[in-house]
Amino acid sequence: MNRALKNLRSSFIIWCLIVQNAAYGQSPDSVAYYRTVLAAQNKIGISAHRGSSEIAPENTLATFRAVLQMQVDYIEIDVRTTKDGQLVILHDGTLNRTTTGAGPVKDQALAELKKLSAAKGYDNQFQKEQIPTLDEVGELLADWNAHHPSKTNLYVDCKDVAPEPLVEILTKYGLLNDAVFYGSDEKLLALQKVAPTAKLMPGLKNADAMADKISKLHPYAFDVSWPALSESLVGQIHHQKIKVFSDLLDFYDLPSQYAKAAQFGIDVIQTDHVLKVYRTLATKMVK
Template identity: 30%
Template sequence: MTYHLDFTRGPLIGAHRGASAEAPENTMAAFIRAVEVKADMIELDVQMSKDGELVVFHDHDVKRTTNGSGYVKDLTVKELLNLDAGRWFSDQFAGEKIPLLEEVLVWAKDRIPLSIEIKPIPSWNQPIEERLVELLVRKDMVKQVQVMSFDHQAVYKVKCMNSEVMTSIISASRMWNPIGYAKRVGATILNQPWYFLTPEFIEQAHDEGLLISGSLIDDPDIWKEVHAWGIDLVDTNYPERLLAVTKKRVDLDHFQGEEQQ
């Protein structure tokens, strides 16, 4: 069985940094939990170490979620892997490590699709896009991921390097002509806060061949509303909550369909 990204079966629910409400973000524990609750995909963040390795980590500084300090870019992969990335969350997760992207790709292969966010650090002049595309090709994961970023130049670079990679631009603010802009940079998906979206906008985007992500939603009541708009993807820290809402809707639609027969 293959696990290519498939938006034809309804909106996908992505586990934001894994099931990050139940396990420390961007760790294998959070990713494994996301699979256990049957999330449709996993969102994670990628940066480059001082010695050029791609690591899965959100903040530029390691202080908040490890027992260390300093910027990811200034630490070697050995130094990063020696940090404890779990105890800050709970003693239960003491000893969790910062994952290498390569090991996550190997683990996720034919298990669950990934949404990989390149952290916006253009001033640091790291060849992160080249390394990422090379790794995706080498691990045969091009069809099982989407690559996204607030750094739209990074998204454009990835698309130019390999047109088969599904890409997404993220924006936390309103954009002028977002659909046209997304298409110009080669994005397949436009990722904006759900409260910027409307059913009419989503329909227009679909007519233009663009998919829509509603960014981060943790509230099941909001998800009920946005789900009905025809959205394609959403990330959440609580995938199990949102999946329960989706299952109820599917079961209700099936029941109503049987009644009408």
């Protein structure tokens, strides 16, 4: 699909989701229906990968607002640190792919980053979107959760961030206790020293590494590589009272794979296609 058609579709989706109420509004009937069906069954949680770049530029406030309307369980964000020690949300270590800037994020002060558009490749509708700070995301999410019975939590990918400022900001907005934290084992160990009760989620690519990671990190969950997953492995992890998250992205982001995830009994699917996951699982459950 070319960029013009993608942007046109994105604009229509956002209009459908947000136009009913300027602040947040009522969710579309389809989302309410899907969530009701999922909640009545053995509910699988949904994590929106960097928000959703199909709807709006990834890791921007625009895409986070849109997926909040979809009542996702988690929003995945990538946290990095600027030259002047501010925490910002950007996946890549450089600005080149998603912004109008160039070079490493860590070499720029926040004031300079705020001059950039974070909507490279998107149409004029999004060109005023900036790289958000963690404070801005925290404020958005805290406000949403204060006004809605179903909470949305953060899935924090600790790209380049010290634990102290991360914990401080999330604590300020009441988001620390329910957030999950993904990163290297070393980063998660450092976070654990600052926030002993933080919900750590190391990656798991094969079952052989599980025992060592449990002993070392006492994880809340594993982010298990989708090719490594099986119903047996999910059972082994659940037997340890640990949750299972998995990324169903790129060529795995398909209805057949969502159905398999439900069959395996995983706890959270991470996806770029939230509504497609809802439709697939709700249809499967009502048959």
